[in-house]
Amino acid sequence: MLQFFLRRTLGAAVILILISAFTFFLFFSIPQDPALLACGKNCTPDSLKIIHENLGLDKPVPVQYLEFMRGIVMGRDFAVGPCPAPCFGYSFANNQPIFDTILDRFPTTVSLTVGGAAVFLTLGLGAGMLAAWKRGSLIDKSFSSASLVLSSMQIYFLGPVVLGALVYSTNLMDSPKYTAFTENPAAWFVGLLIPWMVMATIFTANYTRMSRSTLIEQLQEEHVRTAKAKGMSGKTVFFRYAWRGSLIPIVTIFGMDLGSLFGGAMITEQTFSLAGIGRLAVDSVIKTDLPMIMGVMLFTATMILFFNVIVDAAYAFIDPRVRLS
Structure with a gap:
């Protein structure tokens, strides 16, 4: 029984990693800059730059994905505040974990x-x-x-x-x-x-x-x-x-x-x-x-x-x- 659960848990973890990779890179495949969605209507270049830095969007996409996965396991620190594990990031709509x-x-x-x-x-x-x-x-x-x-x-x-x-x-x-x-x-x-x-x-x-x-x-x-x-x-x-x-x-x-x-x-x-x-x-x-x-x-x-x-x-x-x- 224990071996069964360990085997299935390992398989489920692999599937979740594949799903997370697919959704994450699909997230960045949209033509619009994700930071613009959080910036709002009265967006300026300075505020857009700050949002990129606060949300970690100024880094290469593979690095962002690795940090995203690390945040799920260990948590992350954003400029807007700490995000304990399991961390999926902050919402663009209300800036809440x-x-x-x-x-x-x-x-x-x-x-x-x-x-x-x-x-x-x-x-x-x-x-x-x-x-x-x-x-x-x-x-x-x-x-x-x-x-x-x-x-x-x-x-x-x-x-x-x-x-x-x-x-x-x-x-x-x-x-x-x-x-x-x-x-x-x-x-x-x-x-x-x-x-x-x-x-x-x-x-x-x-x-x-x-x-x-x-x-x-x-x-x-x-x-x-x-x-x-x-x-x-x-x-x-x-x-x-x-x-x-x-x-x-x-x-x-x-x-x-x-x-x-x-x-x-x-x-x-x-x-x-x-x-x-x-x-x-x-x-x-x-x-x-x-x-x-x-x-x-x-x-x-x-x-x-x-x-x-x-x-x-x-x-x-x-x-x-x-x-x-």
Whole structure:
């Protein structure tokens, strides 16, 4: 197990270095001087020179990249102030450390992701299992039809519809907002309930279809049919053999979804005006805050790689035929 994690961690580190190099040199491939973006409208040659020196833009690009990577590991000192590790630099928009800004937005994204994932994974797996158990029945057809319709919807469509129905027209619920769980758990729950509902509606449909299809496929496997032939009850065969074997593709997709959501649910946060990492990325693109864009990209890539490692490790616990070696 330890060798597996060390090997995967080393591989993830290499991938992150490649991503950082690509994004960094892409950052300098734009035709406009990055310092002009931080200089503002009333920019003078003297102020532009000062910005170059303060942000280290007066050095060759390879040297800047090496200093950028050293800052992530050891921290850096800028003219505008120190930047402790992991240092992604300073934002052009507000002159604040990028990593500190990401950490300020991270609790909103975590709350949105964890709550939404708990809902759509529970409902999706439950509905898919019931549909597979009652294959061919009215329940199966109803769940399959509903999941097909709901999976074709998008958050930027369903979100405004739900807001209009529950908030603006009827005032049944308040507008979504984030409140720290440690400050007020009830307000935290109520403020994120609508985004969770919308996320659950769309993601539940996908997991219902996936769990149903994988369960039906597992029920046709030889080891499941052998268990039935030995006289085991239908419930034992279903939950002990078929259900466990169907979890691997579900865990794979869930790990990818969870990593992407932890890196920032852009459309969801933008739709419901939640100040998370996803909305931070959108605002950075609008403001052309290139250092912030780089920081968010690297943070998102780290989250996705981290959950991929967790998913690979989970395979061995789900299916004894899988070995981490």
